[in-house]
Amino acid sequence: MPNLQSNTAGIISPNPFWLASAPPANSGDQIKRAFDHGWGGAVWKTLGQPIQNVSSRFGGLHYKGTKAIGFNNIELITDRPLEVNFREITEVKKSHPEHAIIVSLMVETKEEWKDIIKRSIDAGADGLELNFGCPHGMCERGMGSAVGQEPAVNEEITSWAMEYSTVPVLVKLTPNVGDIVPHGRAAQAGGASGVSLINTIKSIIGVDIDRMVLNPRVGELSSNGGYCGAAVKPIALHMCAALARDPQFNIPISGIGGVASWRDAVEFILLGASSVQVCTEVMLRGYRVVEDMIEGLENYMDEHGFENLEQMTGKAIPSFSEWGNLNLNYETIARIDADKCIGCYDCVVACQDGAHQCLFPAEEGKKRVPVIDESECVGCNLCEIVCPVPGCITMEEVDNGFAPATWNDHVNDGKPLRPKKGAH
Numbered sequence: 001m002p003n004l005q006s007n008t009a010g011i012i013s014p015n016p017f018w019l020a021s022a023p024p025a026n027s028g029d030q031i032k033r034a035f036d037h038g039w040g041g042a043v044w045k046t047l048g049q050p051i052q053n054v055s056s057r058f059g060g061l062h063y064k065g066t067k068a069i070g071f072n073n074i075e076l077i078t079d080r081p082l083e084v085n086f087r088e089i090t091e092v093k094k095s096h097p098e099h100a101i102i103v104s105l106m107v108e109t110k111e112e113w114k115d116i117i118k119r120s121i122d123a124g125a126d127g128l129e130l131n132f133g134c135p136h137g138m139c140e141r142g143m144g145s146a147v148g149q150e151p152a153v154n155e156e157i158t159s160w161a162m163e164y165s166t167v168p169v170l171v172k173l174t175p176n177v178g179d180i181v182p183h184g185r186a187a188q189a190g191g192a193s194g195v196s197l198i199n200t201i202k203s204i205i206g207v208d209i210d211r212m213v214l215n216p217r218v219g220e221l222s223s224n225g226g227y228c229g230a231a232v233k234p235i236a237l238h239m240c241a242a243l244a245r246d247p248q249f250n251i252p253i254s255g256i257g258g259v260a261s262w263r264d265a266v267e268f269i270l271l272g273a274s275s276v277q278v279c280t281e282v283m284l285r286g287y288r289v290v291e292d293m294i295e296g297l298e299n300y301m302d303e304h305g306f307e308n309l310e311q312m313t314g315k316a317i318p319s320f321s322e323w324g325n326l327n328l329n330y331e332t333i334a335r336i337d338a339d340k341c342i343g344c345y346d347c348v349v350a351c352q353d354g355a356h357q358c359l360f361p362a363e364e365g366k367k368r369v370p371v372i373d374e375s376e377c378v379g380c381n382l383c384e385i386v387c388p389v390p391g392c393i394t395m396e397e398v399d400n401g402f403a404p405a406t407w408n409d410h411v412n413d414g415k416p417l418r419p420k421k422g423a424h
């Protein structure tokens, strides 16, 4: 049985699954229930000077029958009194001592940081998370992503927190930047124990086209919000990996953004995260989702011979390279399993209109299985992506006799490239 214990910058939890700072981690009673379901840790809903939230405040991106593949909110930080939050943190730490409680914080002045850090640690926090990511409301008041977008300010406030904290401090980064690397480095330069990413992406989830008002609507006005949920995972994975492979960045990462299954969690861990945080999936389906996540991760680790998370963390990072290092002579072509093909021709349409015109309908009178012109197939994957039948179309490697050659090799030494396809 693999050991699921996670250590993120010295924050120990029985497994790597943490609730992200958000509505599912808003109160002590909720977090106790979450821990009873198996969550390893929880990042408490951000504490600061309590604010008044608006109604309504959430929006969903529904796509062709699937609800909320993306999610948006214009909620701010906690609206509950600080002393109530601190009392509950102490209670949860007492009832569930093995689980990690990380307290998310966002205040303005150095004095406020000093005070709220002390009170969080006195209440029993195992770690702190500095919310430098909220892209709405708080940034207009000089906090949240307004801090996360300015490396010098990020570094300075992180250094204040490190001066006052006796527990590990994670800096939660905003994805609303062109390149995440300088921002991770700034947190590291400020002395952060680790980073967590991503917070939400600045967005407009949609427009009520009859009222002509953005969603979610507060009367007849709205505002940009923060985007999250399954649809943001690719952005989050890229940012996690960009930091994990940066030679100058060497502090732990807690991965966040679109984790909805154990597979998503595995992806983050393989790209360098030592824990993962979940918000939207829990909002949509409840705390119970962690049961499947734990079981799936255990099975995966067993299958791949990982005894603990350290052995697994960052395992896919060496595969992440610059484009100029990819082998231009590597070649795949599509193969269609005629027995599985249902003859829908979705692949033919996609290939003809959206790719390289190498799939064709079968001759009249023959079984409806697309015919591939292998001399033109560039191995782009589009047919496999649109095919509705699992395993019907596969991409197979072909040996074309050309030695590996990258763009960098070709430019520098003129290494030969295989003849181009799809250039007709």
Ligand SMILES: Cc1cc2nc3c(=O)[nH]c(=O)nc-3n(C[C@H](O)[C@H](O)[C@H](O)COP(=O)(O)O)c2cc1C
Pocket: 020, 021, 022, 023, 045, 046, 071, 072, 073, 075, 076, 077, 078, 104, 131, 133, 134, 172, 198, 199, 200, 227, 228, 229, 230, 232, 256, 257, 258, 259, 277, 278, 279, 280, 281
């Ligand atoms: C309704 C809502 C409220 C949130 N509140 C906070 C917050 O108070 N502090 C914070 O750091 N992040 C907050 N977040 C961001 C989440 O913690 C998380 O970074 C983001 O939702 C991405 O994870 P997900 O794709 O699993 O939802 C909030 C997200 C949502 C949807």
